[in-house]
Structure formats: structure tokens, C-alpha cells
Amino acid sequence: MSPLLEIIDLSHHFGGLQAIADFSLQVEEGELVGLIGPNGAGKTTIFNLITGVFRLSQGRILFRGEDISAWASHRITAAGIARTFQNIRLFKDLSVLDNVRLGAFAQHRYSLFDALRRSRAFKDEEGRLTRRALKLLERFQLSHYAETPARHLPYGEQRRCEMARALISGPRLLLLDEPAAGMNHSEAEDLIRIIRELQDEFRLTIILIEHQMRVVLNLCQRVTVLDFGCTIAAGPPAEIQHHPAVLEAYLGRDGSISEADEAETAAQA
Ligand SMILES: Nc1ncnc2c1ncn2[C@@H]1O[C@H](COP(=O)(O)OP(=O)(O)O)[C@@H](O)[C@H]1O
Ligand SMILES: [Mg+2]
Structure with a gap:
């Protein structure tokens, strides 16, 4: 059986800026995959490419075996892909x-x-x-x-x-862009529980972009780490967080992994 989502050699540039370079990812039905990386690594751009917000410069995206690369956003939503936004986009x-x-x-x-x-x-x-x-x-x-x-x-x-709004279309694949951003410890705990329950209840496949390592460690079976639009590591989250290339990417930029850990320690104290 083909994977639910297959991203093949995806590249994207904004003018002279190469935001995504030869990115590939396969997601099987029922998986919960993490996508992490420092700010500006290209994570949200990947969601924008999957959901047809941006036209890809190069590569292919297959959903349930069908090439959706050139589809309009509404058609992609109707086919079963829904998302939330890093910056909340409710009609206030x-x-x-x-x-x-x-x-x-x-x-x-x-x-x-x-x-x-x-x-x-x-x-x-x-x-x-x-x-x-x-x-x-x-x-x-x-x-x-x-x-x-x-x-x-x-x-x-x-x-x-x-999240409720994303789910009303009855998606098979849910893309969550930093759902725990700005949440305190107990809100993030609630979120972890809700995401886990949703996955069971709606038989969802989820790609999760998240900076709070505790959320990633709790939820994801595997993680892909992005830096400058390239995959620098992939594997189980417990291994990934100690990967030298990952530590270097975070420490050399915004230090988000350690910040998240410190915040967590502070919240638990
Ligand atoms: N609409 C856009 N126009 C121009 N540059 C963009 C646009 N969206 C993102 N970028 C640039 O692409 C890179 C990746 O951004 P983004 O995908 O938002 O990163 P992340 O979500 O990992 O923080 C950044 O350098 C960002 O400035
Ligand atoms: Mg982002």
C-alpha cells in the first residue's frame, strides 16, 4: 500500500532565498510525525506547500497515491488535508x-x-x-x-x-503548526492528551510542528529535523534530541531546544 502522504524532492524558493531544498518525507496512515527545526528552517513553508498555499518550485506531493502538487487549496482540503496555523487565524x-x-x-x-x-x-x-x-x-x-x-x-x-475548525472537514491528515506555542505546562499537558485522543477517535494521521520538546517526545513516533530547508536528521525523538547536528543547529541559531527544556523545568518546579 502506498503511504498516505509522500513528499518527493521538494524544493521551494522565495526570490533568491532557497527555503526548501530536496525535502522528502513519507507518512504512513495513522502515524504521528514530528517536524522540528530552528526558526526559519522552512517548517511552515512545507505546510504551505502541502496545502497549496504556495506553488512548489520543484518536486511532487502525493496524497493517497494522487499527485496533488498543482491542486488548489480548497480541493486539497476537500481531499482530506486540514491544518492549523502558527499564528491563530480565527475570525475574531x-x-x-x-x-x-x-x-x-x-x-x-x-x-x-x-x-x-x-x-x-x-x-x-x-x-x-x-x-x-x-x-x-x-x-x-x-x-x-x-x-x-x-x-x-x-x-x-x-x-x-x-483544531475543532480544522476537524470539521473530516480530514485524514491533520497538519498542526506549533499548537503548544504560548501554552503553559498544564495547557500543554491537556493538548498532548487531546491530540492523542483525537488520533484514536478520528483515526487521524498527524504531522506536528512543535518547539516544546516535551510535547514532541510525548506524541511523536519519529521526528524529522529541518535546517535551512534540508533534513539534517530523522528518527525517534529521544535519539534526535541528542544528535550532534541537531544540537548544533539549535545552539547556533535560537537555542530553542534548550529554551524549551528550561521552560519545562521551570514550569515543573
Ligand atoms: N511568503 C514568504 N515570502 C518570502 N519569504 C518567506 C515567506 N515565507 C517564509 N519565508 C522565508 O522562508 C524561510 C522559512 O520560513 P518558515 O517556513 O516560516 O520557517 P519556520 O516555520 O521553520 O520557522 C525563512 O527564511 C522565511 O523568512
Ligand atoms: Mg513556522
């Missing part, structure tokens, strides 16, 4: 419920004409969507915020709302 003035419902936009089965006529098909679909959104809110312990504008949510809840 809309309610939490509406934010989650909007995540289904690419999935709507009714036509614009149906919507305008407020046809039976549209109402049925809308009803299904609302029930599904409410269930997800319950799942993420956000029910009591359903009618609250997203801007009034505490930070950790905003991150959970983003």
Missing part, C-alpha cells in the same frame, strides 16, 4: 460556533443557487453542519463558548477552537 468577531462551521466551507455539497433559495438541501446540510460543529465544541470542551466571539476566548481555548 464571529462566534466560536461560526468559526468552526466555516471550516467546512470547502466541503459544502450544496450549490450557491441552493444556498440562495434556502432549499431543502441547503437547510439539511446546514443542520448537519451545525450538529457536527456542536459535537466538536463538546469534544474540545468549548460548548459554553459557542456563542462567544472568538476574540474573548483565552489563548489555549483559541488554539482548541482552531
Whole structure:
């Protein structure tokens, strides 16, 4: 059987800057793979390439054996790939419920004409969507915020709302871009538990970009380390964090691994 996601010799440049260089990655159905590396390594760019936000300069991306390299974003979402963003992108003035419902936009089965006529098909679909959104809110312990504008949510809840929104399209592959960023110890613990449960419950395959090593160590079966758009190491997270090339990459740049460890130690104290 072919892998769920196959990235082959991916390269991307922004003008003269080579952001990704010959990057390859295979992800099997049901895996939870970590993607780590110093700031500016190219991690978010890889998510943007997978989801069709950027056109690849070179290489191929296969999802369930199909070449999606040239597909538009909405088609990629409809095919089963969803994501969250490093910088939270909720519609701040809309309610939490509406934010989650909007995540289904690419999935709507009714036509614009149906919507305008407020046809039976549209109402049925809308009803299904609302029930599904409410269930997800319950799942993420956000029910009591359903009618609250997203801007009034505490930070950790905003991150959970983003995940609920990503899940409403019923993805097979979920791309999480630094979901624990800015979370304290107990929020990150909650997040670890939720991600693990989601993986079981929705039979999800996940690629996780994350700086908090504790989250990576707890969740990922294997990790790929990126620096300057190239893979510098790959393997089980416990081995990777002591890999000389990895330590050098982090220490030589922003020292994120040690910072994360210090933050963790401080939080546990
Ligand atoms: N839209 C863009 N236009 C130009 N340069 C970009 C753009 N997005 C990212 N870059 C550059 O590409 C490199 C990788 O960025 P990014 O993928 O965001 O890194 P990471 O997520 O690993 O921190 C950085 O040098 C960044 O400045
Ligand atoms: Mg990033």
C-alpha cells in the first residue's frame, strides 16, 4: 500500500532565498510525525506547500497515491488535508460556533443557487453542519463558548477552537503548526492528551510542528529535523534530541531546544 502522504524532492524558493531544498518525507496512515527545526528552517513553508498555499518550485506531493502538487487549496482540503496555523487565524468577531462551521466551507455539497433559495438541501446540510460543529465544541470542551466571539476566548481555548475548525472537514491528515506555542505546562499537558485522543477517535494521521520538546517526545513516533530547508536528521525523538547536528543547529541559531527544556523545568518546579 502506498503511504498516505509522500513528499518527493521538494524544493521551494522565495526570490533568491532557497527555503526548501530536496525535502522528502513519507507518512504512513495513522502515524504521528514530528517536524522540528530552528526558526526559519522552512517548517511552515512545507505546510504551505502541502496545502497549496504556495506553488512548489520543484518536486511532487502525493496524497493517497494522487499527485496533488498543482491542486488548489480548497480541493486539497476537500481531499482530506486540514491544518492549523502558527499564528491563530480565527475570525475574531464571529462566534466560536461560526468559526468552526466555516471550516467546512470547502466541503459544502450544496450549490450557491441552493444556498440562495434556502432549499431543502441547503437547510439539511446546514443542520448537519451545525450538529457536527456542536459535537466538536463538546469534544474540545468549548460548548459554553459557542456563542462567544472568538476574540474573548483565552489563548489555549483559541488554539482548541482552531483544531475543532480544522476537524470539521473530516480530514485524514491533520497538519498542526506549533499548537503548544504560548501554552503553559498544564495547557500543554491537556493538548498532548487531546491530540492523542483525537488520533484514536478520528483515526487521524498527524504531522506536528512543535518547539516544546516535551510535547514532541510525548506524541511523536519519529521526528524529522529541518535546517535551512534540508533534513539534517530523522528518527525517534529521544535519539534526535541528542544528535550532534541537531544540537548544533539549535545552539547556533535560537537555542530553542534548550529554551524549551528550561521552560519545562521551570514550569515543573
Ligand atoms: N511568503 C514568504 N515570502 C518570502 N519569504 C518567506 C515567506 N515565507 C517564509 N519565508 C522565508 O522562508 C524561510 C522559512 O520560513 P518558515 O517556513 O516560516 O520557517 P519556520 O516555520 O521553520 O520557522 C525563512 O527564511 C522565511 O523568512
Ligand atoms: Mg513556522
